[in-house]
Amino acid sequence: MNDLVASPFGSRAVAVSDTAGARQDQSRExxxxxxxxxxxxxxxxxxxxxxxxxxxxxxxxxxxxxxxxxxxxxxxxxxxxxxxxxxxxxxxxxxxxxxxxxxxxxxxxxxxxxxxxxxxxxxxxxxxxxxxxxxxxxxxxxxxxxxxxxxxxxxxxxxxxxxxxxxxxxxxxxxxxxxxxxxxxxxNTTLHAKADTSPEAIQKIIAAFEPFGITKEHIEKRIQRRLDAIQPAQVVTLKRIYASLRDGMSQPSEWFEMADVAEAGASTTLKDITTKHAAQKAASKAKKPQQEQFEQVGSPAVDAIIAEIDKASDVDVLDLAMDGFRGDTEAISAEDMQRIESAYQNRREILLGA
Structure with missing residues (x-):
């Protein structure tokens, strides 16, 4: 008497949203x-x-x-x-x-x-x-x-x-x-007030632009004065230009007259550093054992990349730089790549915790 005929439409499936746990979560939210x-x-x-x-x-x-x-x-x-x-x-x-x-x-x-x-x-x-x-x-x-x-x-x-x-x-x-x-x-007001125009700060500016092939003369030609007479507003501008170059969002030729840089063969971005590193490894492959060429050729380029990572002042900047670099990993050994990834993770944790 209690036997039921199975419905030709099948049984009703219980949706995830109908479970007790899901209803409780929805009520709490x-x-x-x-x-x-x-x-x-x-x-x-x-x-x-x-x-x-x-x-x-x-x-x-x-x-x-x-x-x-x-x-x-x-x-x-x-x-x-x-x-x-x-x-x-x-x-x-x-x-x-x-x-x-x-x-x-x-x-x-x-x-x-x-x-x-x-x-x-x-x-x-x-x-x-x-x-x-x-x-x-x-x-x-x-x-x-x-x-x-x-x-x-x-x-x-x-x-x-x-x-x-x-x-x-x-x-x-x-x-x-x-x-x-x-x-x-x-x-902007804070940056202008805190801009350091001391001789030590000027030397740091020159050193920061050197990896991009930008010399003291290039900087002085842009600001239309000697570096020892630089104004706070111009220091702020140079810092932003450096951040743009470091993150690969622009090229030195967009900010400075770089007619002589191409002949000097200076690198401008992390990508250029990696390409130069690959050429150095290929040229020395026939002359040096693998371990020796790793120590003498691999480390300088990797150290330059890690130095750029450590300079990143923002998570967006760090991620953009790392995303652009990961596309050139064929020029870097597995050991070097592990060092770079470790430096990236450490810097990212520091910035997120700041």
Whole structure:
């Protein structure tokens, strides 16, 4: 009497969202979101006090130096607030929430796994949201054709690298334009006030530009005066030019008259250092044992690359430089590559913890 006939339509499958654990997570997230909005309404931001906090934050030289990116395009200089600047402004502006979240994973038609990632910024007080969704393939391109990423740390770092710029765009979209402009003006004022024009600082400037084939004469011709008479504003400009060259976003010829540099054969980027290193190894291969040529030819180029990594002042800058370098790994031995990756990971942890 109690036997039931099986339904011709089959049994109802229980969706993941219908499980008890999923319902509990959804309820908790809903309650947390409601509390955040409620607290933002009960404790609205004091725009005058918060603006003072933002300006005070950008009086710190370290933050001021990391606050802007700059590169040359179409004959003009392009600059803007960095991700560190955007995060600092959002923190002091108050009642804002921002971040990255991995929404799902899948496998593409080409068999390469991918992650669907979302960058977001929420103004809890204004109840407005900016979101950017994008796909991150678990793939790293190289000259040999690229390979799939399997290590979770590599996948996370790839998503973080691609997501930082989108998160910056979301944060800037939620901030008043005049607040961002005031913060950047304060950063410029701090840099001008803290710019070091001492003889020791001038020697450091000359030494920093030397790997790019830029001499003291090139710098003096650009600033239209002797280096010992350089102005603080010009020191700030040179620092930004150096950062642009170091990150491979521009070439020396875009900033200086470099007619004689090509003849000197000077390297300009990490890529040029790697290419020169490969040529040196090929030329010495027939003359020296493998171990000897590694010690005498490999170390200088690798040390130069590690030195550039250690100079990176921002995670965006570091990731961009490392992404550009990974495409030239055929010129570097496995031992050298391990040293470079270790230096990259150490510097990234330091910057994230700063």
């Amino acid at each position: 809903l309650a947390e979101t409601q509390v955040k909005y409620l607290m933002a309404q009960q404790f609205p931001r004091d725009v005058v006090a918060n603006m003072d906090k933002i300006l005070n934050a950008f009086t710190r030289p370290t933050l001021a130096e990391q606050s802007q990116y700059q590169f040359s395009r179409g004959g003009s200089d392009i600059s803007g607030p960095s991700i560190r600047a955007a995060e600092a402004i959002a923190q002091q502006w108050g009642n804002m929430e921002h971040g990255l979240r991995e929404r799902s994973r899948g496998i593409g038609p080409d068999g390469v796994p991918f992650s669907e990632v979302e960058a977001f910024c929420v103004d809890l007080e204004g109840r407005t949201t900016s979101r950017i969704q994008f796909i991150v393939r678990h793939w790293r391109d190289t000259k040999q054709g690229g390979y799939k990423l399997k290590d979770e740390r590599d996948i996370y770092e790839l998503m973080a690298n691609m997501g930082q710029r989108r998160k910056r765009a979301c944060i800037i979209a939620q901030l008043p334009g005049d607040v961002v402009d005031a913060a950047m003006s304060q950063a």
